[in-house]
Amino acid sequence: xxxxxxxxxxxxxxxxxxxxxxxxxxxxxxxxxxxxxxxxxxxxxxxxxxxxxxxxxxxxxxxxxxxxxxxxxxxxxxxxxxxxxxxxxxxxxxxxxxxxxxxxxxxxxxxxxxxxxxxxxxxxxxxxxxxxxxxxxxxxxxxxxxxxxxxxxxxxxxxxxxxxxxxxxxxxxxxxxxxxxxxxxxxxxxxxxxxxxxxxxxxxxxxxxxxxxxxxxxxxxxxxxxxxxxxxxxxxxxxxxxxxxxxxxxxxxxxxxxxxxxxxxxxxxxxxxxxxxxxxxxxxxxxxxxxxxxxxxxxxxxxxxxxxxxxxxxxxxxxxxxxxxxxxxxxxxxxxxxxxxxxxxxxx
Amino acid sequence: xxxxxxxxxxxxxxxxxxxxxxxxxxxxxxxxxxxxxxxxxxxxxxxxxxxxxxxxxxxxxxxxxxxxxxxxxxxxxxxxxxxxxxxxxxxxxxxxxxxxxxxxxxxxxxxxxxxxxxxxxxxxxxxxxxxxxxxxxxxxxxxxxxxxxxxxxxxxxxxxxxxxxxxxxxxxxxxxxxxxxxxxxxxxxxxxxxxxxxxxxxxxxxxxxxxxxxxxxxxxxxxxxxxxxxxxxxxxxxxxxxxxxxxxxxxxxxxxxxxxxxxxxxxxxxxxxxxxxxxxxxxxxxxxxxxxxxxxxxxxxxxxxxxxxxxxxxxxxxxxxxxx
Amino acid sequence: xxxxxxxxxxxxxxxxxxxxxxxxxxxxxxxxxxxxxxxxxxxxxxxxxxxxxxxxxxxxxxxxxxxxxxxxxxxxxxxxxxxxxxxxxxxxxxxxxxxxxxxxxxxxxxxxxxxxxxxxxxxxxxxxxxxxxxxxxxxxxxxxxxxxxxxxxxxxxxxxxxxxxxxxxxxxxxxxxxxxxxxxxxxxxxxxxxxxxxxxxxxxxxxxxxxxxxxxxxxxxxxxxxxxxxxxxxxxxxxxxxxxxxxxxxxxxxxxxxxxxxxxxxxxxxxxxxxxxxxxxxxxxxxxxxxxxxxxxxxxxxxxxxxxxxxxxxxxxxxxxxxxxx
Numbered sequence: 001x002x003x004x005x006x007x008x009x010x011x012x013x014x015x016x017x018x019x020x021x022x023x024x025x026x027x028x029x030x031x032x033x034x035x036x037x038x039x040x041x042x043x044x045x046x047x048x049x050x051x052x053x054x055x056x057x058x059x060x061x062x063x064x065x066x067x068x069x070x071x072x073x074x075x076x077x078x079x080x081x082x083x084x085x086x087x088x089x090x091x092x093x094x095x096x097x098x099x100x101x102x103x104x105x106x107x108x109x110x111x112x113x114x115x116x117x118x119x120x121x122x123x124x125x126x127x128x129x130x131x132x133x134x135x136x137x138x139x140x141x142x143x144x145x146x147x148x149x150x151x152x153x154x155x156x157x158x159x160x161x162x163x164x165x166x167x168x169x170x171x172x173x174x175x176x177x178x179x180x181x182x183x184x185x186x187x188x189x190x191x192x193x194x195x196x197x198x199x200x201x202x203x204x205x206x207x208x209x210x211x212x213x214x215x216x217x218x219x220x221x222x223x224x225x226x227x228x229x230x231x232x233x234x235x236x237x238x239x240x241x242x243x244x245x246x247x248x249x250x251x252x253x254x255x256x257x258x259x260x261x262x263x264x265x266x267x268x269x270x271x272x273x274x275x276x277x278x279x280x281x282x283x284x285x286x287x288x289x290x291x292x293x294x295x296x297x298x299x300x301x302x303x304x305x306x307x308x309x310x311x312x313x314x315x316x317x318x319x320x321x322x323x324x325x326x327x328x329x330x331x332x333x334x335x336x337x338x339x340x341x342x343x344x345x346x347x348x
Numbered sequence: 349x350x351x352x353x354x355x356x357x358x359x360x361x362x363x364x365x366x367x368x369x370x371x372x373x374x375x376x377x378x379x380x381x382x383x384x385x386x387x388x389x390x391x392x393x394x395x396x397x398x399x400x401x402x403x404x405x406x407x408x409x410x411x412x413x414x415x416x417x418x419x420x421x422x423x424x425x426x427x428x429x430x431x432x433x434x435x436x437x438x439x440x441x442x443x444x445x446x447x448x449x450x451x452x453x454x455x456x457x458x459x460x461x462x463x464x465x466x467x468x469x470x471x472x473x474x475x476x477x478x479x480x481x482x483x484x485x486x487x488x489x490x491x492x493x494x495x496x497x498x499x500x501x502x503x504x505x506x507x508x509x510x511x512x513x514x515x516x517x518x519x520x521x522x523x524x525x526x527x528x529x530x531x532x533x534x535x536x537x538x539x540x541x542x543x544x545x546x547x548x549x550x551x552x553x554x555x556x557x558x559x560x561x562x563x564x565x566x567x568x569x570x571x572x573x574x575x576x577x578x579x580x581x582x583x584x585x586x587x588x589x590x591x592x593x594x595x596x597x598x599x600x601x602x603x604x605x606x607x608x609x610x611x612x613x614x615x616x617x618x619x620x621x622x623x624x625x626x627x628x629x630x631x632x633x634x635x636x637x638x639x640x641x642x643x644x645x646x647x648x649x650x651x652x653x654x655x656x657x658x659x660x661x662x663x664x665x666x667x668x669x670x671x672x
Numbered sequence: 673x674x675x676x677x678x679x680x681x682x683x684x685x686x687x688x689x690x691x692x693x694x695x696x697x698x699x700x701x702x703x704x705x706x707x708x709x710x711x712x713x714x715x716x717x718x719x720x721x722x723x724x725x726x727x728x729x730x731x732x733x734x735x736x737x738x739x740x741x742x743x744x745x746x747x748x749x750x751x752x753x754x755x756x757x758x759x760x761x762x763x764x765x766x767x768x769x770x771x772x773x774x775x776x777x778x779x780x781x782x783x784x785x786x787x788x789x790x791x792x793x794x795x796x797x798x799x800x801x802x803x804x805x806x807x808x809x810x811x812x813x814x815x816x817x818x819x820x821x822x823x824x825x826x827x828x829x830x831x832x833x834x835x836x837x838x839x840x841x842x843x844x845x846x847x848x849x850x851x852x853x854x855x856x857x858x859x860x861x862x863x864x865x866x867x868x869x870x871x872x873x874x875x876x877x878x879x880x881x882x883x884x885x886x887x888x889x890x891x892x893x894x895x896x897x898x899x900x901x902x903x904x905x906x907x908x909x910x911x912x913x914x915x916x917x918x919x920x921x922x923x924x925x926x927x928x929x930x931x932x933x934x935x936x937x938x939x940x941x942x943x944x945x946x947x948x949x950x951x952x953x954x955x956x957x958x959x960x961x962x963x964x965x966x967x968x969x970x971x972x973x974x975x976x977x978x979x980x981x982x983x984x985x986x987x988x989x990x991x992x993x994x995x996x997x998x
């Protein structure tokens with residue numbers, strides 16, 4: 001088994017609100033192996049971004065704190081580190097990119113200055129060397145004419161270009177781990193395709209690990225080796241990308257996959273929906289957090305909270321049910337994929 | 349099929365002037381929409397797709413007369429909506445409505461939900477407060493909201509519920525035509541499917557005609573009967589949904605289709621990745637606007653602007669060298 | 673355990689106490705915005721306190737003739753400079769033997785009338801012009817804002833003096849001229865707000881419904897621009913009372929034997945070393961009224977703010993506990 005670069009163990013984070021402290025994530029465990037891409041998938045409010053902030057310890061600046069659990073990175077527990085120690089790790093060993101590239105860049109500095117800054121800070125480079133490296137980085141992320149671009153300001157670039165600059169900035173110090181929080185959500189589909197391609201290529205070249213946070217199952221399917229599905233602050237299912245998409249076992253994952261309007265399903269037909277809305281973290285249901293919306297919930301779901309356990313090699317599920325659900329879905333899936341391959345044939 | 353259009357746009361142009369200098373001299377124009385024509389039949393859903401900045405939202409607003417076109421005309425049921433007086437305009441507002449993308453910005457934060465949904469009734473009907481309240485209750489139940497919560501503020505509702513409030517407001521006067529401007533783009537997947545189902549249900553029950561503007565192609569495919577694809581202010585392709593998705597004729601449509609990440613991990617490699625970014629609509633490329641990014645561009649493309657021409661039944665494309 | 677209503681009438685038990693708000697049953701019209709805001713206002717102790725103080729002052733001003741123990745203008749050289757607490761003259765008398773308490777009571781009429789009417793007029797004019805200017809933009813905006821610039825470039829004290837000297841030192845002119853010189857800052861503020869607000873999507877939604885420009889400005893936008901306007905209005909009450917005293921001191925405002933708090937304050941200067949209490953009384957009155965107005969203003973603002981919740985005083989403590997225990 002390959003060594004894990006990042007091991008998040010039972011991470012519980014809290015936020016201060018007017019209603020007292022509120023748990024944003026509850027006993028979240030994720031492992032990221034060397035060179036792997038792990039996708040954290042979930043809807044808004046599921047705690048996926050909070051998890052990434054906790055890993056970087058940026059949560060301490062966002063009005064929250066890590067209540068319990070460990071974030072092991074190279075055998076060091078980041079959760080127990082002092083904030084000034086984190087400064088050497090953040091941006092150097094672990095880098096992060098955010099959803100909105102425009103606001104991640106400072107509008108009054110040239111992009112070259114901004115890339116060079118972290119190099120001068122973390123790697124004690126001289127200004128000239130840092131600038132040379134900045135040009136190199138821009139070339140690496142596929143920006144044409146980097147010698148010109150390096151002297152430009154963020155507003156002179158398009159959204160896609162800015163996201164490339166942000167990626168160049170994040171990768172400048174050659175981090176072992178990249179955390180990407182919805183890196184393509186603000187971008188158009190054709191630009192999104194470019195950025196995803198770029199991330200894949202860079203990962204191959206640099207051998208880094210990626211923790212990719214997204215709400216888009218399509219992006220997860222394209223990028224991930226493993227997927228962790230989050231719901232209301234907990235991981236409900238975790239596994240390899242094939243297992244999650246082929247044989248999802250948690251009713252939430254199944255619902256999520258089925259409610260995407262597909263390219264194969266009948267046009268205009270009623271879409272599958274998960275009833276109800278995502279509960280607010282201040283008002284979580286008892287027992288399984290998904291049970292009020294779950295079509296298969298039994299009495300036990302209402303009372304006891306299920307824990308994540310391995311059901312098949314490479315797949316963990318937190319659900320009191322049930323072989324039945326996934327069997328049922330598998331049958332559906334098979335008919336769908338038959339229809340899908342037919343459509344595929346028709347296209348050619 | 350009925351060829352009669354409920355709403356028809358003819359050669360719509362919408363230019364925004366770029367002003368500069370001390371005296372606000374006009375130095376150029378952003379050609380947000382440049383010579384676009386299309387029609388929507390009654391009861392139909394027309395999907396409009398394209399990337400940000402392609403002018404699809406502007407087109408939607410011009411069609412509703414929320415923005416005045418620089419030139420061209422929009423006919424609704426035979427009347428040119430840009431040449432109506434105040435009275436007629438108010439009447440048109442009852443027939444044409446809009447659902448917005450942003451479930452947070454499109455509801456006035458200082459209004460109670462009952463006031464938001466009741467606003468169109470208050471403006472258009474001579475109804476007592478009690479009658480309006482009854483209608484609000486009715487509308488809220490229709491869109492799947494709990495009417496006992498009508499005396500709350502919008503921020504107490506979740507994103508999906510707020511979108512339902514927006515929908516309730518837009519159907520309050522039983523319109524015939526609704527522009528849904530990215531109506532589900534800001535919602536989570538599970539909520540998105542709920543809202544889509546609601547919109548389809550309302551269409552069936554009320555006989556609505558939709559102009560469905562979106563950048564999510566899978567959503568558009570699901571809900572639309574016909575689809576128009578826009579690029580940089582130009583309509584590049586119009587076709588029946590099934591035809592378009594089975595066989596795109598314009599290279600841009602093909603690239604757009606293949607760029608969407610699909611939830612199927614086994615087919616990862618089959619993609620056309622377009623190079624470069626969408627150019628600025630203030631300074632569009634000569635000839636075919638797509639030619640600098642087009643994988644199969646030829647010399648003619650940079651010189652001659654392709655017209656949107658009929659190429660098959662109910663199918664138009666603007667390309668010198670269409671695929672297929 | 674508390675219960676939370678999800679959509680579709682399913683009641684779910686939760687493990688956390690949730691704020692349950694009263695629901696409005698179908699078939700019965702719920703209370704409107706004003707009723708709800710009124711109730712919220714009455715629950716705010718500061719606002720209610722402020723309102724009581726304010727009503728007290730207004731009551732005194734209205735019934736000054738009956739409340740005041742003496743004629744405020746009656747000069748009696750036999751009883752000049754009586755100390756406070758003298759029989760019949762609770763706050764003593766001034767250098768001309770006039771009863772200070774009676775003068776204070778009668779002063780409240782002028783001061784509060786000037787304070788409120790100037791603030792009201794300035795806010796109405798300023799809001800109207802700022803709203804129109806910010807909402808429509810373009811050449812309307814340019815015209816109004818240049819007007820504001822011109823108004824601002826004239827030193828207002830000089831302008832006030834000039835106008836009052838030309839037209840005569842009448843009370844009504846003073847209110848007019850003070851209003852005319854103080855609406856500009858409100859207009860700028862409101863214009864700034866409207867420039868932002870008019871870009872909101874709900875404005876477009878209202879337009880799509882067919883709401884007129886006037887309806888959008890008055891029904892949809894002013895409500896959203898309310899908070900800073902109210903703050904400004906409350907501050908303006910105090911400054912108008914003081915401006916009046918400035919003008920009166922120069923002999924251009926209130927003419928003796930009429931009196932106002934501002935005038936009493938400036939007259940008290942002369943006796944600062946002998947009898948500092950003479951300055952304290954009108955000062956205290958101005959302070960109380962301005963504070964009360966402030967509290968009422970904040971109360972109104974919060975009552976209409978849908979997001980305003982009760983603050984949790986323990987929040988900071990919880991945060992401190994959690995971080996220090998780590």
